[in-house]
Amino acid sequence: MAHSIVIFGASGDLTSRKLIPALYELHRKKRLPEQTRIVGFSRTKFSDGAWREKLSESTAHFVGKSFDSAIWEEFAPSIHYHPGDIENPESFQSLNRYLGELEGESGATRVYYLSTAPRFYEPAIAQLGAAGMAEETQRERRVVIEKPFGTDLQTARQLNHATHEVFAEHQVYRIDHYLGKETVQNVLVFRFANGIFEPIWNRNYVDHVQITAAEEVTIGHRAGYYDGVGILRDMFQNHLLQLLTLTAMEVPARFEAGAVRDEKVKVLRAIKPLGREDVATDTLRGQYRKYRDEPGVAAESATATFATVKLCVHNWRWQGVPFYLRSGKAMSCRTTQIVIQFRQAPYMMFEGGPRAASQANRLVIQVQPAEGIQLHFHTKVPDVGMKLRMTDLSFQFKEKFASEMPEAYQRLLLDVMQGDASLFARSDEVELAWGIIDPIAAAWKASGLPSLALYEAGGWGPPNSTEWMHAQDREWFDSCPVLKP
Ligand SMILES: NC(=O)c1ccc[n+]([C@@H]2O[C@H](COP(=O)([O-])OP(=O)(O)OC[C@H]3O[C@@H](n4cnc5c(N)ncnc54)[C@H](OP(=O)(O)O)[C@@H]3O)[C@@H](O)[C@H]2O)c1
Numbered sequence: 182m183a184h185s186i187v188i189f190g191a192s193g194d195l196t197s198r199k200l201i202p203a204l205y206e207l208h209r210k211k212r213l214p215e216q217t218r219i220v221g222f223s224r225t226k227f228s229d230g231a232w233r234e235k236l237s238e239s240t241a242h243f244v245g246k247s248f249d250s251a252i253w254e255e256f257a258p259s260i261h262y263h264p265g266d267i268e269n270p271e272s273f274q275s276l277n278r279y280l281g282e283l284e285g286e287s288g289a290t291r292v293y294y295l296s297t298a299p300r301f302y303e304p305a306i307a308q309l310g311a312a313g314m315a316e317e318t319q320r321e322r323r324v325v326i327e328k329p330f331g332t333d334l335q336t337a338r339q340l341n342h343a344t345h346e347v348f349a350e351h352q353v354y355r356i357d358h359y360l361g362k363e364t365v366q367n368v369l370v371f372r373f374a375n376g377i378f379e380p381i382w383n384r385n386y387v388d389h390v391q392i393t394a395a396e397e398v399t400i401g402h403r404a405g406y407y408d409g410v411g412i413l414r415d416m417f418q419n420h421l422l423q424l425l426t427l428t429a430m431e432v433p434a435r436f437e438a439g440a441v442r443d444e445k446v447k448v449l450r451a452i453k454p455l456g457r458e459d460v461a462t463d464t465l466r467g468q469y470r471k472y473r474d475e476p477g478v479a480a481e482s483a484t485a486t487f488a489t490v491k492l493c494v495h496n497w498r499w500q501g502v503p504f505y506l507r508s509g510k511a512m513s514c515r516t517t518q519i520v521i522q523f524r525q526a527p528y529m530m531f532e533g534g535p536r537a538a539s540q541a542n543r544l545v546i547q548v549q550p551a552e553g554i555q556l557h558f559h560t561k562v563p564d565v566g567m568k569l570r571m572t573d574l575s576f577q578f579k580e581k582f583a584s585e586m587p588e589a590y591q592r593l594l595l596d597v598m599q600g601d602a603s604l605f606a607r608s609d610e611v612e613l614a615w616g617i618i619d620p621i622a623a624a625w626k627a628s629g630l631p632s633l634a635l636y637e638a639g640g641w642g643p644p645n646s647t648e649w650m651h652a653q654d655r656e657w658f659d660s661c662p663v664l665k666p
Contacts, residue, residue: 183289190296191221197239203590310347361589404477449613460624469511511638514661553577
């Protein structure tokens with residue numbers, strides 16, 4: 182079946198860094214459906230040849246050793262370019278005619294990928310509607326919307342509304358690239374394809390859950406975007422809440438988009454948004470010390486580059502089990518991990534165990550890098566009486582499977598072409614997530630509590646984060662990837 186992938190924002194960074202490399206890799210692995218055409222659209226004037234040349238260089242750079250110029254030459258003829266301006270209706274008429282000529286009488290399923298600045302999402306969607314390019318009279322029409330999907334609940338609602346004026350929900354694919362990661366999908370397989378974990382995956386056995394997404398990098402030259410957004414909107418509304426829903430959801434009746442997303446939505450509905458007083462006690466925010474010296478950052482900026490949020494999922498499975506979400510920039514390393522901390526043994530009859538019993542009874546799902554799973558438990562040290570030590574069982578994808586871990590965009594692009602929306606956020610899911618994040622952002626702004634704590638780069642955030650956990654008789658699992666990258 183023929184497919185046309187139309188990329189709006191074709192001359193931009195995401196296209197050359199992620200989208201074209203992913204499509205090239207799919208072609209190399211012979212997974213790209215036959216008769217797939219890629220059509221770039223942005224204002225810069227390129228001929229097909231000039232754009233292919235530019236993409237050949239960037240793709241070689243970003244895919245590294247799997248780039249093969251002979252395979253690229255085979256792939257390149259499927260890449261086309263049609264210059265145009267999102268703000269000009271004539272550009273869309275002309276693009277539609279151009280696509281019609283390429284596709285011929287039989288037509289093609291079209292995927293419109295909005296890889297532009299977010300302020301262009303609504304105009305591009307409206308123009309697609311006005312040009313009749315969203316109608317599914319002959320073949321299917323889909324639109325992919327990049328993150329961020331709104332900057333708060335109101336703007337997300339407005340964008341959903343504007344999108345639904347033109348596209349029905351089944352045509353809309355909202356990207357959260359975390360969901361394209363193998364390890365994130367593996368959370369579902371781990372939980373629902375093995376019978377042994379499900380009986381203990383609840384309040385009877387789990388003490389708490391920690392979800393950490395730490396980045397070693399600072400914001401660098403991204404102040405223009407970041408200073409107005411901050412860590413809460415950049416990481417929590419999407420990636421961290423997505424990881425929480427996959428960890429906490431019930432088993433869906435079928436592995437199918439509607440059923441999976443229904444279960445995720447139920448988790449979000451079970452989280453009571455924090456009131457202003459809760460925000461003061463159940464969240465922390467920080468800023469790395471040199472943040473205000475970064476180019477473009479306001480001198481008095483109160484933007485948080487680190488945050489922790491304690492959320493509770495009010496249902497029979499999770500009542501009373503805190504979910505601690507934490508993310509930061511300028512941290513000690515890059516690691517994304519989900520830690521399930523199981524309850525300790527009710528009575529410890531052995532002496533000389535690890536410093537804290539909570540060091541064992543722990544499952545670490547290492548999302549990235551060094552993707553895998555590690556289980557921590559107590560073991561007897563041989564030949565020294567009843568001395569205990571924490572040890573582990575480790576599974577690492579790269580050791581068990583010969584193939585490289587694919588980039589998330591490969592899976593997501595293929596799913597869009599195949600019409601599988603399981604790994605994309607639905608409109609209600611996005612709005613519920615903003616409904617959890619908005620009150621936190623509003624309370625931080627209104628009350629100034631908790632106050633913004635400065636922290637040194639290269640650690641695990643502000644010292645009060647450690648104290649905050651200790652005050653709850655718990656400890657952060659401050660560990661760089663537990664498995665070797
Ligand atoms: N880069 C990443 O790694 C990354 C990761 C996650 C999400 N995202 C999201 O992906 C989107 C794109 O990011 P990006 O980094 O690729 O941005 P970018 O490098 O700034 O690219 C923006 C693109 O939009 C085009 N454009 C601007 N005005 C236009 C107009 N009036 N008509 C037609 N095209 C226009 C630009 O081309 P011309 O100037 O030639 O028109 C350019 O191709 C953003 O929403 C971003 O949040 C990016």
